Amino acid sequence: MDELYLDNIDEYVNDHNKIVTYKWLSLTLGVHVNTAKQMLYHYLEHKRKESSPQLHATYLVSGKLEDKGQMCHKVSVVREDQLEDFKSKMSLIVSVHVYSVQKALLKDSGPLYSVDYDAIKDNLKNCSRYSAIRCARAVPMSAAELQQVQEIQRAPPSAPENKKSAMNGDANIASKPSSKPQKGIMGMFANKSAPKNQDNSKDVKPEPKEESPVPEAPKTKPAAKSSPMANFFGKKPEKPVEKQQEAQLAIASEQQHQRTTAEEPAAVQLHKETKADSGSKTKRMEESDSEEEKMEKKKRRRIKKPQPDSSDEDVIPDSPPQMKTSEPSPKKEPETVQHSHMSSGTKIRRRRKVLKSRTFKDEEGCIVTEKDYVSESYSETEDDFQSTKQAPRNNNKAKPTSSSKDDDKKTQKKSSASSNKGSKQASIMGFFQKK
Amino acid sequence: MFSDLSAQREGSSLLCRPASEDQGPVFERTSLDYSPRTERYRVGERSFNRQYAHIYAARLMEMRPLLSERAKHKWGKNVHIRKLCDLETGEQCCIVGTLFKRMDLQPSILKEISEEHNLLPQPARNKYITEADELILEDELQRIKLEGKIDRDKCVTGSVIAIFGAEKNDGKFTVEDFCMADLPSQTPRPTLSCDKFVLLASGLGLGSSKADSMLGLQLLVDMVTGQLGDAGEQSGAATISRVLLAGNLLSQSTQDKDASTKAKYLTKKTQAGSVEAIRLLDELLLQLVASVPVDVMPGQYDPTNYTLPQQPLHRCMFPLSSVYPTLQLVSNPYEANIDGVRFLGTSGQNVCDIKKYSSMDSHLEILEETLRLRHLAPTAPDTLGCYPFYQRDPFMLEECPHVYFSGNAPVFESKLIRGSDGQEVLLVTVPDFSSTQTACLVNLRTLRCEPAFFSAFSADEDEESEMNISH
Numbered sequence: 001m002d003e004l005y006l007d008n009i010d011e012y013v014n015d016h017n018k019i020v021t022y023k024w025l026s027l028t029l030g031v032h033v034n035t036a037k038q039m040l041y042h043y044l045e046h047k048r049k050e051s052s053p054q055l056h057a058t059y060l061v062s063g064k065l066e067d068k069g070q071m072c073h074k075v076s077v078v079r080e081d082q083l084e085d086f087k088s089k090m091s092l093i094v095s096v097h098v099y100s101v102q103k104a105l106l107k108d109s110g111p112l113y114s115v116d117y118d119a120i121k122d123n124l125k126n127c128s129r130y131s132a133i134r135c136a137r138a139v140p141m142s143a144a145e146l147q148q149v150q151e152i153q154r155a156p157p158s159a160p161e162n163k164k165s166a167m168n169g170d171a172n173i174a175s176k177p178s179s180k181p182q183k184g185i186m187g188m189f190a191n192k193s194a195p196k197n198q199d200n201s202k203d204v205k206p207e208p209k210e211e212s213p214v215p216e217a218p219k220t221k222p223a224a225k226s227s228p229m230a231n232f233f234g235k236k237p238e239k240p241v242e243k244q245q246e247a248q249l250a251i252a253s254e255q256q257h258q259r260t261t262a263e264e265p266a267a268v269q270l271h272k273e274t275k276a277d278s279g280s281k282t283k284r285m286e287e288s289d290s291e292e293e294k295m296e297k298k299k300r301r302r303i304k305k306p307q308p309d310s311s312d313e314d315v316i317p318d319s320p321p322q323m324k325t326s327e328p329s330p331k332k333e334p335e336t337v338q339h340s341h342m343s344s345g346t347k348i349r350r351r352r353k354v355l356k357s358r359t360f361k362d363e364e365g366c367i368v369t370e371k372d373y374v375s376e377s378y379s380e381t382e383d384d385f386q387s388t389k390q391a392p393r394n395n396n397k398a399k400p401t402s403s404s405k406d407d408d409k410k411t412q413k414k415s416s417a418s419s420n421k422g423s424k425q426a427s428i429m430g431f432f433q434k435k
Numbered sequence: 436m437f438s439d440l441s442a443q444r445e446g447s448s449l450l451c452r453p454a455s456e457d458q459g460p461v462f463e464r465t466s467l468d469y470s471p472r473t474e475r476y477r478v479g480e481r482s483f484n485r486q487y488a489h490i491y492a493a494r495l496m497e498m499r500p501l502l503s504e505r506a507k508h509k510w511g512k513n514v515h516i517r518k519l520c521d522l523e524t525g526e527q528c529c530i531v532g533t534l535f536k537r538m539d540l541q542p543s544i545l546k547e548i549s550e551e552h553n554l555l556p557q558p559a560r561n562k563y564i565t566e567a568d569e570l571i572l573e574d575e576l577q578r579i580k581l582e583g584k585i586d587r588d589k590c591v592t593g594s595v596i597a598i599f600g601a602e603k604n605d606g607k608f609t610v611e612d613f614c615m616a617d618l619p620s621q622t623p624r625p626t627l628s629c630d631k632f633v634l635l636a637s638g639l640g641l642g643s644s645k646a647d648s649m650l651g652l653q654l655l656v657d658m659v660t661g662q663l664g665d666a667g668e669q670s671g672a673a674t675i676s677r678v679l680l681a682g683n684l685l686s687q688s689t690q691d692k693d694a695s696t697k698a699k700y701l702t703k704k705t706q707a708g709s710v711e712a713i714r715l716l717d718e719l720l721l722q723l724v725a726s727v728p729v730d731v732m733p734g735q736y737d738p739t740n741y742t743l744p745q746q747p748l749h750r751c752m753f754p755l756s757s758v759y760p761t762l763q764l765v766s767n768p769y770e771a772n773i774d775g776v777r778f779l780g781t782s783g784q785n786v787c788d789i790k791k792y793s794s795m796d797s798h799l800e801i802l803e804e805t806l807r808l809r810h811l812a813p814t815a816p817d818t819l820g821c822y823p824f825y826q827r828d829p830f831m832l833e834e835c836p837h838v839y840f841s842g843n844a845p846v847f848e849s850k851l852i853r854g855s856d857g858q859e860v861l862l863v864t865v866p867d868f869s870s871t872q873t874a875c876l877v878n879l880r881t882l883r884c885e886p887a888f889f890s891a892f893s894a895d896e897d898e899e900s901e902m903n904i905s906h
């Protein structure tokens with residue numbers, strides 16, 4: 001073994017006036033901790049033989065100590081002069097080695113800690129690389145595993161939530177979900193069966209909670225899909241969860257279809273709900289929700305989603321209609337990750353799939369054209385509404401020059417939305433439709 | 436013992452020149468089976484619409500059959516077990532109910548804010564018991580005052596016991612004897628072939644203004660991760676297969692009360708004390724989790740909810756260390772099966788609370804008392820904050836643990852107790868590390884516990900050595 005390290009240590013101790021601890025040395029030179037300890041000892045010996053300027057050392061002593069009848073394992077850092085004293089007090093000595101070498105005599109062991117702290121700070125990732133113990137399980141998880149863990153963490157707490165809410169029966173004012181309507185909703189989404197006309201007032205609130213505990217993957221997806229609708233009734237935070245879930249799990253096309261078909265009856269049902277009178281607050285919220293509000297919520301929610309997703313593109317925070325439109329073919333495009341959603345949330349009655357090509361600018365400023373099946377709503381008013389949405393979308397990516405135009409479009413969109421809700425007239429936005 | 440284990444290994448002394456091209460020994464950390472039991476103490480969605488009466492009802496309902504059994508066992512099969520409403524004066528019988536201790540000094544918010552009393556807020560006291568305290572037994576419908584052969588100062592509110600005696604003419608029940616539910620049944624632990632250790636530590640006290648204990652903490656981490664000591668010690672440290680941090684990872688000084696009372700414009704740019712402390716903790720945990728599985732329990736001063744059961748700390752606070760699967764963030768109280776040995780413990784809030792409201796001073800004694808009462812925290816929800824559970828009381832012990840611990844004790848104490856049905860429990864009071872620099876090593880094979888003391892030197896040399904001996 002080359003003796004270069006002696007010079008290295010010499011440099012650190014004498015020239016830089018550092019306190020060289022074994023850990024610092026091991027991390028700096030990239031050697032095993034035991035080797036570092038031995039190096040320090042060697043250096044100390046070497047220097048003492050040469051009778052160079054005085055060096056001080058601290059040692060680590062560990063062993064067994066008898067204390068008030070209790071045997072305890074003691075580990076301590078001591079100065080060289082205290083070493084023999086300590087050794088004599090112990091009943092059994094397990095190990096002794098050099099802890100640090102420095103020029104000045106240390107009165108306090110505080111600086112030792114700061115040296116080690118700095119050494120570790122600089123090498124956070126490999127703090128265990130040179131230690132003498134390896135743990136097979138201590139391997140950092142990959143990003144995918146991490147997200148799975150996060151999912152699991154979110155899902156179980158909602159399961160006890162359900163049970164809790166069930167148990168809160170007497171004193172709790174919040175409505176209790178009964179198991180039957182629960183099954184009904186799940187049945188609706190899982191089996192593509194005709195929607196049952198149940199009183200969904202209770203189900204609305206616990207719906208997002210109920211969805212998540214369902215363990216099966218296929219079920220979670222329709223569940224997640226349906227919860228966007230429930231989300232309209234106030235549960236915004238659920239959305240990023242579902243989006244993540246969907247982003248991760250491979251989206252099979254059958255499930256997509258299932259989703260879309262499931263959403264349709266759900267949409268129909270929700271629509272009926274909104275019309276029906278109910279006493280629950282969520283219903284009231286529903287009724288007061290205008291389409292634009294929902295669109296905005298969707299928009300807001302979508303912006304939240306991109307954060308966990310690193311492979312984000314600008315398309316995602318784009319206007320809501322994209323969600324609707326690109327839903328059926330997410331697997332083809334990377335940005336379809338955004339589609340979890342709801343698109344259908346609004347009162348769209350019918351849909352048809354139309355092959356459309358859309359042009360947009362992605363984040364690098366490149367204009368991208370894509371063709372995909374877009375689920376467009378069928379009825380007249382919806383058509384206009386849809387087209388108004390698309391128009392602003394196309395304009396959104398245009399650079400600053402058209403920013404004011406964007407604002408205009410947005411306000412127009414809002415106004416058109418509100419106007420659409422009220423009347424069924426063809427709106428002025430028809431002008432900006434086909435580009 | 437741990438030290439013996441380490442000393443037995445052959446390792447050359449490190450007081451020598453480095454051998455050529457020797458990389459140094461690398462030992463494998465012994466792994467063990469671990470299965471946590473987290474569902475019991477998890478509270479999902481919380482609703483505080485309920486009264487606390489439900490917990491007491493659930494507690495009594497579950498304990499009543501157990502206590503009736505014990506009563507029959509102790510006082511004969513023919514003992515009458517009566518409900519309070521069926522009591523007849525003069526008849527010797529047994530009653531089962533929840534104890535309530537009426538203490539004058541018990542802080543009561545109603546008294547404080549009541550105008551007719553004109554009381555100033557009372558300072559916190561060490562003990563709230565007085566001579567004038569009264570014991571009352573309550574069951575589902577009624578309550579009755581107790582007197583007689585029952586140690587009033589040792590009892591705490593919320594314990595469910597069975598009492599044998601008779602009602603005298605003045606409406607009080609004279610106690611002749613009483614019994615508690617005692618230890619529950621225990622599944623025998625498997626015999627292990629080799630020594631495996633679990634390190635218990637609590638009260639790390641990060642973020643405090645005085646950083647005396649930081650080197651001690653670093654020594655602890657270094658020892659566990661195998662950096663400290665020579666080959667023998669390192670191989671010994673490889674047998675430490677799990678680390679359990681039992682609460683109070685942050686020091687009390689991070690709980691800045693002033694922040695809420697100070698004006699916002701003064702506190703705008705200041706960060707909460709706990710932010711820096713959590714960052715320190717994350718770095719510390721990173722060093723640990725890269726080498727050993729760690730369970731982190733929250734404590735009284737940690738950033739989680741105040742009421743028991745305290746929910747696990749959130750993983751977003753530990754960006755560096757939560758990447759490792761070896762980090763387990765668990766609730767307080769905590770229960771897990773580590774290699775067949777059942778661990779159950781808290782961060783010490785339940786024990787401290789009982790200490791304030793009874794005459795018992797030793798944490799170990801209180802720990803044993805809670806085990807015999809078969810309830811982790813009898814004073815919850817009376818004086819100890821607790822979530823209003825509805826149909827269950829999760830603090831009841833259903834199965835007897837093998838290792839029962841509580842954190843943040845002033846000193847290290849451990850005791851092995853045996854139950855009437857052959858149960859064997861190791862009671863451990865984990866000392867507060869920031870003040871005692873001591874952690875505990877539990878040997879899973881022999882079920883013994885040994886303290887491990889970490890020290891550094893300081894300017895007052897003589898005092899230091901004195902302290903080391905007499906701790």
